[in-house]
Amino acid sequence: MPYLNVDEVESALIALAGDFPAICELIVLPNPSVEERTCHAVRIGKAASTDRDAVLLTGAVHAREWGGCEICVNVAADLCEAYTNSTGLGYGGKSFTHDEVKAIVEGLNLIIFADVNPDGRHFSQTSEALWRRNRNPADSGGNASCIGVDLNRNQDFLWDFPVHFDPASDVNTSTDPCSPTQNYRGSAATSEPEAANIVWLLDNHSRTRWYLDLHSSGETMLHSWGNDENQSADASMNFANPAFDGQRGVSGDVYGEFIPAGDLTEIVELANAFRDSLQAVRGISYTVGPAYLLYPTSGANDDYAYSRHFTDALSNKVYAYTVEWGTEFQPPWAEMENVVADVSAGILGFCLEALCQSAFSVDLQTLSVNFNDVPEAETTARAIVFSVISCQAATFQIVSGPAVTSGPGSFGTLPSPNAALPAAAALTIREARLWLSFTGTNDGDITEGEVTVRLAESGQEWVIPISSNTINRPTVAAVMVLDQSGSMTFASGLPGFATRNDVLKFAAPVFVNLIQEDNGIGIVAFDHDAFDRMAVQTVGPPGPFDPVRATALGVIAAHAPNPAGNTAIGDGVENAHNMLTAAPGFDFHAMVVFTDGHETASKYIADVAPLINERVFAIALGTADQIQPAALTALTNGTGGYLYLTGAVGPDDLFLLSKYYLQVLAGVTNQDIVLDPQGAIKPGQKHRIAFDLNEADIGVDGILLGETNLPVFRFVLETPAGDVIDPAVAAGTPGASYTAAQGVSFYRMTLPVPIGAGARAGKWHAVLTVDEVYYKRYLASLDNYPDLYQKVKAHGVRYSLSIHSYSGIRLQPRLTQTSQEPGATLTVRAVLTEYGIPIGGGRATVRAEFERPDGTSGLLWLTETEPDSGIYTASTGAPLSGVYPFRVLANGKTLRGRNFSREHLLTGAVWKGGDNPPPTSQDDPNEEKERCCRLLNCLLNGSVIRPEFEKRLQELGLDLNALRACIRAWCRE
C-alpha cells in the first residue's frame, strides 16, 4: 500500500464501513473542503457512540505530513480485521491479544478522521511537496504563495495571539497570509471549514475523552499545554483570564498555564503508555513532554480540545496530544510502513491505557435468564453475566429479588465468588457472574420473575427478567445386548461360577433390578446373528411384582450360549438400534453391550457404527488381547458412553462385573456415584460406612451387593441426625422404598427424606451386620467349594456397597489414549460441576487410582487445566499390554460449603496390534462363505423343501439330514 492519494483515503474509509458495518460507521463531515472535497471519518466501536468514551484521531492536518492518513487508515483496517476475525495484532516486537483488540472495539469508540486537509494533501502530492496549509485563497490577494491557512493555528484557543501572548514570546503563528513560515492563523478563529470539521466531531461525539492529532516529525508525544509552561498551583492563571493577556508564551517568567495536577498525572500516564507500546515495535523511543517544549503556539487543535471543558461546563474533558511521528515528512514508503507500525502500536497501547482510566464499560450479556426444561425436583443454575472492560474494581450486587411475578416455585441465589472483580493492573475483558437457581416444580409449570442488579462502583442498575418451565424427569430406553457366542461357555475364573455365562447371569440382573421406574428396558442376544429377546417396555416400581422386570430377569436367566456361535457384535448393536428406534416416548436411548471376545463374524461394529445415534456403553469380560476392543472403544467414545474391560478375572473380582453394570446404570440415568467401597463382614461385626450428601443431591440409592442370594445382611441407613432407616421405616416413609432382589438390596429415597426435620445434607451412614443363622446356612451351601468356604469362614461374607445420587453435582470423567498399542499415554479428563457451574479454584481435589496389568498400582493427582474451569486432567504411560482400570475420586465443597465426594470407574487397554484398523465385512475373507452358508441353510430348511418332497428324496436315496450336517460342518470350519 504505497502512499494514498486523496481519493483513496476517502474510498478506504468508505470500504471499511461497508465491509464491517457492525463495528465501523461512516461519518460524512458537514463541511466540504475549500476545494469542495467531501471529507469522511469512521467510528470504530461495537457500542453506540453515546455508550462509550471515545478517542478522536486526526491525520494530515498539515498537508505535507502525508503518513498521518496512512496511520489512521491502518489503525481502522487492523482493528476491523482483527476484531472480526478473532485474532490479535502484531507490530514488530509488539503484540496485542485478541482480548485486547476486543476490549478496544467493545470498550471504546475510535473516531478516525484520516485526512483533515485533502486540498492541501493533493497539492503537496502533485505540486509542492512541502505545502503545509489548506488551499483557501481568500486572503491571498491573488498571490499563489499566499494561499492557505495553517489548520493547526485556526482554532479558538488564544487565536488572537498578538493580544494574548507576550510580544517577546516568539509564538509560532503568523497574522500574515504570505509568511514563508506557513503558519497563517486565518481570518478568524475556526474560519476554515477543515478546522470546523474537527470542532464538529468534538461537539457531536460528546463522549470524546481523548484526542490524538498526528503530525510530523520529531518522534515526540506532546501533551498540554502548548502556549506556555505548565503550572498546577494557581487556577486563575489560565488561558481564559484576560488579566494575563500579553504575558503568555515566555519561559521562566511568572505566567504558567494552569493544569490540574490530577489531570497532568493521567495525561502523562497515557502518553507514556503510547511511548512504551510504540517502543516495543522496533526500539524507537518517542520523547514525552508538553507541547510548549517545541515553541509556543496559538490556535492549535490539541490545546483547543483540552481547553473546551474549562470554558464550557457542558463540554467533556478531552486529554489532547500531538504526535510528531518519524523523522521526515515523507519518508520512503518502506520506512513509512515501519512508522505506521510504530504509531499504530502506540495508538493501541494508548487506547488500552485510556480504557483503564475510563468509566466502566459494562455489557449485560444475559438480557434475560431462562431456565428451560427443568426436570421436576431438579435444581438448575443460570448465570447473569456481565462483561466488564475496565481496570477498576467492579462489584455486582443483587439489590432486589430474584422474585417470582407469576407461577409456582421460587428463584434462588447461589454464592457467586466472581461477582466482585478486583482492580486490575492491566486491561482485560473480565466477566462477572451472579448465579440464580430454580428447582423444577411440576410438569408443565411456567414461572416468571425478575431480579435487579447494581454495579456498586457506578450505581448503574439492570432489571433482568427470569423465566422457567418444568418438565417431567427425562426417561431413557436402554437395551441390553448380550453375547451368546461359544466362548461364553468357557471357564469364568471365579470360584462358584463355572462359565462366563454364569458370571453374566449373576451381574446383569443388577441393571434390571435397579433401573428407575418409568424408564424402558429391552434385551438383544447375539452370536454370529442377533436375536430380539425382549422388546423395549417401560418398567414399573422396583420389586418382584413388576412384570416387565420379571420378564427381563427371566430372559437373562434363560440366556444360553450357542456353542457353535461366533461373535458378530455389529449384528447385536444393529438390532438394539432398531429396537430403540421402534420405542418412542422416551427422552433418551442407550444400549449396554456385553461381550467376552473379539469380533469374528459380520456384521462388524465398523459396519453399523454410522447408524448408531444412541449412547453406547459396553462391558467386556476378558483381557485386552481377547477382546481387541478398538471398534468398541471408538463406538462408545463417539456416542458419549464408555467401555469397561475386566481384564483377566480372578477370585477377588466377584463384584467387578456388577459394579460395571451399576456404573453404566448411573451413566445411563444421569446419576453420580458418591461412594463405592467393598469388604467382607462376619457375624458379630458392624460396619458403619460414612458418606456425605448435600443440598445439591435430589435423590439417593443405597445399594448393597452380596455374594449370596440368601438374606445374610442386615442393611440400614442412618441419617445425619441419627435416625435409622430400615426396610420397615422405608416402607412407611413417603418417597422412600426398600427392595431386596437376587444378589442385591437397595434403598431408594427422594431427598429430603421426611424423617425428623427432614434428612438431606450432612454425614450419613450405611450400617451392615450379619444374620448368623443365614450366615451358617450360606457356609453350609459351600460344601462343594472348599476354597470359598475357607475364605468366607476366615474373612466373612463379601459385599459391595454403592451410594448413587441424582444430583446437581456431576463428575464426568473420560479416558483417552494416544494409541491402543503398548507405550500409549492414557489421559484422564474429569469435568466437575455443580448445577452446571464449574467446581474449580481449589474447591475440589480430583485423583485417579489405577492398576497396571502387572498388578502394581499408581495414583494420579489431576490438576485443573485453567483456573475455575472445573476441568481436571492427568496422564500416565501404558507400557504394558493389558487392561488399566482407573477409579476417579473427587472430593470438595459445594457452593454452600458442604462436603461432597464422587467416584467413577474407567478402563483403558493396550495390546499388540491395537492400532490395526478394526475389521469390517469388506475385508473379511469369510464373508463370502458366510453368505453362501446362509443361502444353503435357507434353501434346505423346511420352508423351501416340504416334508413330502424330503420324504421322496429319502426314498430315492438322498438323505437331506446328512446333507445338512455336511453343510453345517463346512460352515463351521
Add this chain to the structure above:
Amino acid sequence: MREILRTEELDLNCGGARQTPAGEWEVEAFTSPETAQRLQKAGHRVEIDEKFEDRAAARRSEVGRGDRFQKGRTRPRGLGKKE
C-alpha cells in the same frame, strides 16, 4: 537559535528546534536560498539538502494512482500481523 527563529521567517517542521547531544541547537527549516545564504554569512552552520527535489519526486512516484479502493468497493488491508 531563539534569535534566528525570531528574526528569520522560517518554515519549521512541527518538531521545532532541538538540542543535539553535543549541546548545539539545530532546526530543520524550509526556506529560500537567500535566507540560507544570509544565515551562513551571519556565522551559522547551514546544511543545505541538495537532493530534496530528487527525493520529493521519488516520493511523488510512490503515491497511488487512480483509486485502488474503487470508491469503497475494495477495502484496505492493515499492516499489522493478524495472529
